Amino acid sequence: MAEPILELKDVQSSYGNIKALKGVSLRVFPGEIVAIIGANGAGKSTTLMAICGIVPVEKGDIRYRGESILGVTPEKLPVMGLSQVPEGRRIFPRLTVLENLELGAFYRKDRAGIQEDLERAFSWFPVLKERRRQEGGTLSGGEQQMLAIARALMSRPKVMLMDEPSLGLAPLLVQKIFDIIRDINQQEGTTILLVEQNANLALQAAERGYVLETGIVKMEDRAADLLTNPEIRKAYLGE
Amino acid sequence: MIQEFKQVWKPYAVALLWLLGLLWPLLGIHKDGTLSFNETFTVWIYIAAGSAFCLFLYLLNQSGTLKAVSSPLAGVRQTAGKATAKVPVWIWLGLLLVFALCYPIFTGRYAQDVATNVLIYICLGLGLNIVIGLAGMLDLGYIAFYGVGAYTYALLNLNYGIGFWTSLPAAATLACIAGCIIGYPTLRMRGDYLAIVTLGFGEIVRILLNNWMELTNGPNGLLGVKAPRILIPAMENGLSFEFFYLKKLHFLYYIALALAIVTIISVRHLNFSRIGRAWESIREDETAAELMGVNTFMLKLLAYAMGALFAGLAGAFFCARMRFVSPESFTFLESAMVLSMVVLGGMGSIPGVILGAAALIVLPEVFREFETYRMLVFGMSMVIMMVFRPAGLIPAKRMGKRGEEGDG
Amino acid sequence: MEYFIQQLINGITLGGLYALIALGYTMVYGVIQLINFAHGEFFAAGGYVGVIVLSYLAGNGHLETHPFLCLAASFALTMVYCAFLAMGVEKVAYKPLRLQSRLAVLLSALGMSIFLQNALMLTQGVYDKAYPSELFQGGLEFGDVTVSYLQIMMVGMTVVLLVGLNLLVFKTKIGMAMRATAQDKIMSSLVSISANRIISLTFAIGAGLAAAAGIMVGLYYGSVRYDMGFLPGIKAFAAAVLGGIGNITGAMLGGLIIGMIEIFGAGYISGQYKDVFAFIILISVLYFKPTGIMGENIDDTRV
Numbered sequence: 001m002a003e004p005i006l007e008l009k010d011v012q013s014s015y016g017n018i019k020a021l022k023g024v025s026l027r028v029f030p031g032e033i034v035a036i037i038g039a040n041g042a043g044k045s046t047t048l049m050a051i052c053g054i055v056p057v058e059k060g061d062i063r064y065r066g067e068s069i070l071g072v073t074p075e076k077l078p079v080m081g082l083s084q085v086p087e088g089r090r091i092f093p094r095l096t097v098l099e100n101l102e103l104g105a106f107y108r109k110d111r112a113g114i115q116e117d118l119e120r121a122f123s124w125f126p127v128l129k130e131r132r133r134q135e136g137g138t139l140s141g142g143e144q145q146m147l148a149i150a151r152a153l154m155s156r157p158k159v160m161l162m163d164e165p166s167l168g169l170a171p172l173l174v175q176k177i178f179d180i181i182r183d184i185n186q187q188e189g190t191t192i193l194l195v196e197q198n199a200n201l202a203l204q205a206a207e208r209g210y211v212l213e214t215g216i217v218k219m220e221d222r223a224a225d226l227l228t229n230p231e232i233r234k235a236y237l238g239e
Numbered sequence: 240m241i242q243e244f245k246q247v248w249k250p251y252a253v254a255l256l257w258l259l260g261l262l263w264p265l266l267g268i269h270k271d272g273t274l275s276f277n278e279t280f281t282v283w284i285y286i287a288a289g290s291a292f293c294l295f296l297y298l299l300n301q302s303g304t305l306k307a308v309s310s311p312l313a314g315v316r317q318t319a320g321k322a323t324a325k326v327p328v329w330i331w332l333g334l335l336l337v338f339a340l341c342y343p344i345f346t347g348r349y350a351q352d353v354a355t356n357v358l359i360y361i362c363l364g365l366g367l368n369i370v371i372g373l374a375g376m377l378d379l380g381y382i383a384f385y386g387v388g389a390y391t392y393a394l395l396n397l398n399y400g401i402g403f404w405t406s407l408p409a410a411a412t413l414a415c416i417a418g419c420i421i422g423y424p425t426l427r428m429r430g431d432y433l434a435i436v437t438l439g440f441g442e443i444v445r446i447l448l449n450n451w452m453e454l455t456n457g458p459n460g461l462l463g464v465k466a467p468r469i470l471i472p473a474m475e476n477g478l479s480f481e482f483f484y485l486k487k488l489h490f491l492y493y494i495a496l497a498l499a500i501v502t503i504i505s506v507r508h509l510n511f512s513r514i515g516r517a518w519e520s521i522r523e524d525e526t527a528a529e530l531m532g533v534n535t536f537m538l539k540l541l542a543y544a545m546g547a548l549f550a551g552l553a554g555a556f557f558c559a560r561m562r563f564v565s566p567e568s569f570t571f572l573e574s575a576m577v578l579s580m581v582v583l584g585g586m587g588s589i590p591g592v593i594l595g596a597a598a599l600i601v602l603p604e605v606f607r608e609f610e611t612y613r614m615l616v617f618g619m620s621m622v623i624m625m626v627f628r629p630a631g632l633i634p635a636k637r638m639g640k641r642g643e644e645g646d647g
Numbered sequence: 648m649e650y651f652i653q654q655l656i657n658g659i660t661l662g663g664l665y666a667l668i669a670l671g672y673t674m675v676y677g678v679i680q681l682i683n684f685a686h687g688e689f690f691a692a693g694g695y696v697g698v699i700v701l702s703y704l705a706g707n708g709h710l711e712t713h714p715f716l717c718l719a720a721s722f723a724l725t726m727v728y729c730a731f732l733a734m735g736v737e738k739v740a741y742k743p744l745r746l747q748s749r750l751a752v753l754l755s756a757l758g759m760s761i762f763l764q765n766a767l768m769l770t771q772g773v774y775d776k777a778y779p780s781e782l783f784q785g786g787l788e789f790g791d792v793t794v795s796y797l798q799i800m801m802v803g804m805t806v807v808l809l810v811g812l813n814l815l816v817f818k819t820k821i822g823m824a825m826r827a828t829a830q831d832k833i834m835s836s837l838v839s840i841s842a843n844r845i846i847s848l849t850f851a852i853g854a855g856l857a858a859a860a861g862i863m864v865g866l867y868y869g870s871v872r873y874d875m876g877f878l879p880g881i882k883a884f885a886a887a888v889l890g891g892i893g894n895i896t897g898a899m900l901g902g903l904i905i906g907m908i909e910i911f912g913a914g915y916i917s918g919q920y921k922d923v924f925a926f927i928i929l930i931s932v933l934y935f936k937p938t939g940i941m942g943e944n945i946d947d948t949r950v
Contacts, residue, residue: 052837054833054836054837073836073841074833074836074837075835075836075837075839075840075841075842076839077837077839078837078838078839079839083837083838084837086833086834086837090831090833090834090837092826092827092830092831092834093830094826094830094944095823095826095827095830099823102820102823103823103824103827103835103838103840104838106820106824106838106839106840107838107839151838155838155839
């Protein structure tokens with residue numbers, strides 16, 4: 001395995017007055033699916049926000065493709081190949097599905113390529129094609145999640161950050177979403193860093209996993225091993 | 240210092256050029272079809288020089304060069320602070336009171352005039368402070384209540400011959416009622432909207448005063464209002480009482496001082512009372528306060544009414560002093576001035592508001608020669624204060640002490 | 648009946664102007680939730696720079712020889728000037744306060760408004776500044792109803808600007824970016840939209856529209872004064888709220904309605920109190936239906 005495509009070194013970060021990250025270190029290698037699991041408030045979402053530059057980093061370093069991206073403003077990241085499916089989907093509510101997708105490709109200028117990617121998005125998610133002229137806010141939770149993922153894909157990312165994709169979705173739908181995540185990783189080669197509260201599904205989809213607890217990485221291992229680890233099973237897998 | 244300079248010179252240069260571009264059309268294009276650059280350049284050079292100097296000081300400060308001067312000063316301040324803290328507060332207050340009482344003895348008309356103004360605006364500022372600083376609501380039409388108080392006294396005096404002291408409670412009550420009327424529909428609104436709506440109400444009051452000729456004589460105003468009067472015994476033909484009109488400036492000064500002291504004491508009491516505590520809870524987090532059972536609506540209305548009350552008192556005095564009242568005195572700009580006294584001085588803090596009122600009345604007097612630039616500087620100061628020190632000159636400390644914090 | 652039609656025409660003219668000014672308020676509030684108190688000053692500055700340019704062109708004879716070209720040039724130059732003014736104001740007075748409380752930025756806007764008003768007064772004088780009146784004389788007459796050429800030009804110009812804005816916002820990529828930023832600033836930056844650039848652009852466009860309105864008001868009433876921005880500013884804000892803050896179509900509609908109500912109110916109820924109608928509408932809308940006629944369009948993710 002080559003250099004990590006995304007690396008966090010001892011990142012410390014505060015969310016308002018609360019110190020959310022107290023020294024988080026992790027590595028993601030190209031082509032992997034890596035999961036971050038942990039309880040609510042452990043700092044999982046803050047980690048993704050810190051990578052994107054939305055939450056400021058006080059100490060430590062974040063390196064993307066070997067170079068530090070500390071202090072890089074969030075809007076430069078999609079151009080570099082980093083896109084995020086944020087917590088709560090964050091669909092633009094009063095823009096149509098089509099407009100949401102077009103915005104995913106905002107920095108791109110190649111019309112033909114964008115058209116191609118739109119078609120591909122519609123083939124991944126046929127329901128989006130049906131609803132393409134509907135306003136984003138009128139879609140169901142599951143459809144919004146699909147839209148958010150499709151939108152992130154429109155930027156042809158090398159690394160996709162996903163924040164709680166299963167949140168608020170029915171179990172069947174969640175399974176479908178995770179199947180799609182796996183397909184995207186296998187077919188497009190997109191590296192995926194996945195933050196999830198549903199540890200079971202996350203670890204089943206991922207190759208490696210990090211366990212975050214109160215702002216630090218408590219454990220790091222292959223996903224399969226984490227799944228069978230009795231401590232983890234007790235704490236996060238409901239045993 | 241060179242490092243900081245490198246960071247900052249590019250935006251600074253861009254800003255100066257931008258300013259030049261904006262300034263030139265206003266000064267350099269003429270009606271007779273000619274263009275010139277002289278006037279623009281002169282003004283621009285002044286501004287560039289002044290700002291470059293300020294930038295220089297700022298850079299010196301940032302790079303720590305000034306520490307050689309400021310550290311020993313800070314040390315002196317600290318020791319002085321410790322020494323003075325040992326003296327109980329009431330001695331300072333007593334000294335201040337003595338100074339205020341003796342003030343007219345060793346100052347002339349002009350100084351007393353300015354001082355009376357300051358005292359009026361202290362009342363206004365503290366009243367507005369109840370609304371903004373204690374209850375956390377924005378009021379941009381506050382001066383309307385001042386106007387209501389002033390016109391109440393004027394009308395009562397001119398139409399029914401009622402004296403100042405009797406009119407005071409009437410003015411306060413009417414202003415209170417006005418506060419409730421204006422408060423009632425506006426209190427459910429979001430912060431920004433509240434601001435604009437109160438501005439609207441303030442303007443409505445002013446337009447009404449300006450156009451309702453039968454009642455208020457419109458833009459001509461009401462003349463011939465009598466000054467405050469007291470009964471004094473007269474020794475002609477046996478014991479009788481006659482009216483003595485307090486027209487002299489130092490009398491008015493003392494009345495204003497009394498009003499100010501009453502306001503200060505009332506506001507302080509309100510602040511530390513249960514009501515004040517409830518207001519603080521509304522200011523910090525209204526939803527939480529409501530969930531705790533605080534009747535936010537009534538309390539907000541009360542804040543409005545109280546603020547209006549003090550404005551009404553100040554207004555009645557204003558009218559008695561001027562002996563004339565017209566809608567011109569109650570424009571939005573006046574509201575904005577009182578607002579800036581509160582905010583720039585330090586929202587929610589009584590000494591802050593007093594300092595703000597004093598600064599905003601005294602400073603323009605000191606710089607009398609630059610009167611034409613007064614408003615310009617005022618506007619710019621507000622922007623600068625907000626950018627660099629939004630908490631005000633003397634920010635409010637936490638009102639009241641919690642159990643754990645009490646003994647330090 | 649004739650009177651009614653005349654008032655209708657006047658109402659449409661005035662309403663169009665309020666719509667132009669209201670758009671600036673609504674777009675800025677949509678992106679950064681700020682009531683830009685200084686917006687009225689962009690309108691006033693437009694009136695001033697317009698008269699400055701037109702007088703200059705009148706002074707060296709170009710206005711007589713090429714009236715329409717000069718008029719077009721005045722509009723263009725003035726709108727560009729006010730756009731730059733607005734962008735400058737934003738960088739100095741609002742951008743540094745992005746993370747501060749709403750009160751702080753409101754006061755900064757207030758301070759900026761006072762500063763700009765006085766800057767205009769100091770550089771241009773306290774007295775009204777007259778517009779060259781040779782431009783638009785006469786009009787069309789239908790019995791007792793007169794539609795002046797000036798009114799036709801104004802309504803035409805307003806329509807062109809409003810249609811242009813609609814096309815920009817709803818049919819272009821940058822317009823989509825503007826709408827997206829208004830709805831969710833953080834997500835917009837995650838799709839590589841630079842919030843700062845969009846905000847500057849919003850200010851620029853809003854001020855440009857207000858500037859056009861300023862010139863038209865100057866032409867219509869014959870003169871401009873340094874404090875002409877105050878009342879129209881508040882009324883235009885009322886229009887923006889009436890239509891639904893952040894909502895562009897709403898602002899256009901709101902402006903028209905406010906203009907109509909002001910004209911009809913002045914004509915049929917009372918001329919003296921015509922300024923009060925807009926305030927009454929503002930207060931009523933905020934009390935009964937704060938989201939306005941067409942619904943708000945702001946960043947719902949902010950608390």
